[in-house]
Amino acid sequence: MASSTITGVGSGFDTVGIVKALVDAEKAPKQSQITKLQTSTTTQLSAVGTIKVALETYRTAIGKLNTVSSFNGLAATSSDEKISKVTIDDNASSGTYALKVTQLATASKITSKVFEGGTSAVVNAGTKDTTLTISQSDNDYNVSIPPGATIQQTRDAINSQLQSKGISANVLSDANGSRLVISSQTTGKGTDITISGDSELSTGFDAGKPPLNAEYSIDGVAMESSSNKVTSAISGVSLELLDTKDSTITVASNTTTLKASVQSFVSAYNALMTSINTQTKVTATGDAATTTSGALTGDASMRQLVSGIRNELLQNTSGSSVGNLSQMGISTDEKTGLLNLDDTKWNAAVATKDGANEIAKVFAGDTGLVARMTKATSSYVGTTGLLASRATDLNTKLTDLTTQQADLDRRMEALKTSLTSKYTAMDTLIAKINASSSSIMTTLNSLNNPKSS
16 A cells, blocks of 8 residues: 655655654644643543542441430330330439230311212202311311312311311211211310301201210320320320230340441441542552542642541540540541451440440430531532532533633644645745746756757
């Protein structure tokens, strides 16, 4: 295959090659700068994205732990959850309680007279609107029933208007016809529903049994509640009464759950720090004099993030006798910054008087470590956080570099055109000179070599 190199016709020089070499020489320094910046910026952008994801994952993980059930160090159980259910909050203390339920709280319920015709039975046979007034706890609610309205339509009207008030309606049907049943979601004495007005529904109804309070005893102490959900009988303990039988409520230390939560915190923290370390570390390659830096090595925002997180580890939580994490066996590796949980020290801390509760206070609550960690990292996440802003700045820089690359390409193309024009003109001039020289030489040669007669 023939060579594609084009040489000057007049000069015999590779003018195309000369132009390319000159353009490449002019372009090389700026191109090297742009390429280097594009590579480093892209690498930093990827690293910032990795840290952002790692931080959000960390916050999500510890956020799930900041609950009473995770760090309280106590667990509440019922001997029979078909009779009673139990939950606890920060104010709960260890103890065992005998619960005896003799009566559940009930709600008011009114049943209308029977209307023949099923759900399509007409409850307003007149020609004018009638009003059904439903009253409860000194509140009156008027429901307008238009002419020809069915029992089903009346039910829907009551539900639409009063369900937010804790009052609902339904229709019961059998071989005799249909009845409108109006029920209250509110339990306890004094919550009776009454109905009145000029509607056919307000006559001949069954008022049902009066609502009752729940009656129960705890360790032999008789108590009442207007609701089956009891929140104040035992400090820090909430009960849900389900049946009229006896059960035992136990609130006791649950060190297994506590340790699992603490270990989950340690693991989440280590995952975040490992991600940050990967992007910021300096690695020796070959001899000690050669090193490779991470994409964010020396980055000020990374230093601030790590500093803020580690500062929270050193802070003491108010209200806890456990002064610092080391007292419960959590230490920091000096080289990696990762946390370690020592089982021996942990077991010793938990075994102390009220140790589980004191450890729980370190992590949970508004002033606990989890809440403080969440607050310390909040400015870095979200669409307007520091990491998102940093990513935006890097993307802007990449856009600017793309513009610089386009400008450089245009300038080099213009330079190429200019040089090509100049070298073409030079080659044409040389061709003319060569042609003139050849003609002169031909003439001189003919003069120096006359033909013989």
